[in-house]
Amino acid sequence: MIKAYSISLGALLLGLVLSLVFGSDLAFQRQWQLISGVEPEQFIDFAYLYSLLPRMTMALMVGASLGLVGSLMQQLTQNPLLSPLTMGTSSGAWLALVMLNLWVPLDIADLSAAAAMIGAMFAMFLVIAIVGIRNLSGLPVVLAGMAVNIVLGAVATAIILLNEQFASNLFIWGAGDLEQNDWFWPLWLAPRLLPAILIFLLAPRVLSLLKLGQQGAAARGLNVVPMFLLLSVVGVWLVAASITAVGVISFVGLISPNIARRVGARTTSNELWLSCIIGALLLVFTDLLANALSEQIGDVVHSGIAAALVGAPILIVLCQRQLRAQDQLSLSLPQSRLRWRNRYYGLAAFIIALIALLSLLGQHNAGSWSLAIPDAFNWLLRWPRWLTAVSAGAALAVAGCVLQRLSF
Known part of the structure; x- marks a missing residue:
């Protein structure tokens, strides 16, 4: 595991260095001077301090939180295909924030995180209601999550189109945008991610017991349902806060835990920590890809779009590899008594x-x-x-x- 941590942290450091190299024309000496507290003098200095550095900070925080929540969801349900995307929480939070932006715009600063939380919880419980609490370990929950994503995303898009004169900027936010103009959003997000400490403190023991099954965990004194709900609420809160700050960024929470397991994470604690690091790593490099594509095509490519370009093919591969016998059975065409007649x-x-x-x-x-x-x-x-x-x-x-x- 030391090797896996070393490679992941080294790759993350490399991504940050590349972001500094390609994101600013300043020499490293000048960059260090600005970080050390030297007053900015030129526009390029201000762009470095108030655009590039906040953007890198947001990529680290959001990527780490999405990777952590993805690992938490996958271990809670023993389903390697679950993530904030496939559980529908991302679209639920987005819809709630769109409604808040349009109908209660004066209170958005105070209510945005709470609204996103409510929307994400609604979407998650809707998916659970569709498939059942005992059917979270197979492919049907992923299909239900995708269906909820499509429905809620369509409703949000329809609301934006019907209020185009007030909501044209929400399309950009819905695509996942790490662009920053100051330190407001990093400072806003940082304290709201502190509940992640609860995951690192409580989740390892709970997740280790859940590997024995619900009955085995209950026999060893674990209150399964309360702990499941508590950890789920904490995870959804982290997703809601991240979406409020940068919009919808897909697939990071899905890919990170799968990579962590493939590079050697065997214990629940190691998977949580490694998924957190890999999530930050993926979003940093995704942001680099988005910037490179923007320069090539001459138009803005948002980080959420770049994440979808990378993550969608990986989701297809994972679905093919994780398709189980019971999934084939549950997805077989239903028999109907009705017959088509001329x-x-x-x-x-x-x-x-x-x-x-x-x-x-x-x-x-x-x-x-x-x-x-x-x-x-x-x-x-x-x-x-x-x-x-x-x-x-x-x-x-x-x-x-x-x-x-x-x-x-």
Whole structure:
């Protein structure tokens, strides 16, 4: 384990050095002088002190907290595919913060962390309600989490689009943005991550006992449900605080614990600490990738997007490797007593025609709805949108049918 810690810390130090090299044109001597307290004089000095250093600090804190929470969730449920992303907590926190930003903007400074916490807890309990408390160790919980992510993310996006004049900046925040203009957010986030100490103090014993199963842990005196809820609430709080500060950054919490186990973490304590270090390492290098892509394409690529580019293929690989026999059984196509009959084609065609008629001819005027042939201008706006919706919906349905038939 000493070797794993040494390599991880060395790689993290290398990432920080590269961030300093490529993030600023200042010489190392000048950088050290500014860190030591020398007053900045030029714009490049201010950019270093109030943009680059806070950004690196946020990458360290957020990456470490996401890696820690990912390890905690995976060990609590004995499921290597769980993370703040796959449990839906990220989208829940984002939706809550979007609603707070739009509807209670004056209280956002005081209520943002609490709102994110409520949204994340709601999403997590919704996933647990879908799959059941005893089914958190397989692939179905990941699929349920992804479904909750899609639904809550769609609701948040719809709210933003309906309030575009007030919420255009929320799209950037939702993509995960480490950009900083001062030390406000690092100083705001640091004390809110202190509950992580509870995880390091309480979790190792609890997680070690849970490896024996719920009954085995209970037989050795562990109150399983209260400790599960306590650690889950602490983990969700860390995720909510991180999302409040930088937005949604995916896959760090999923990948870090899996890497920690592959490099030799065997005990619960070692996995927690190593996942914390690897999470910070991943986000630092992800931020480097985002900056490099931004320079190449001439536009801003946010860190959350870069994390998704790296993490999505890894999630697919992990799903393939972790698919178990019971997952295949639970995901098999259900048998239904209903049988498709030829007369259903006529019913389906009638429903489609009715919906098409309403979408093309429906008009809303003076608070009431009516059917009328649109004028030339409105017709040019409506029929391409209608045709796109029909084509996209049909294509997605066919693709889903083919993939499911090939898989099962």
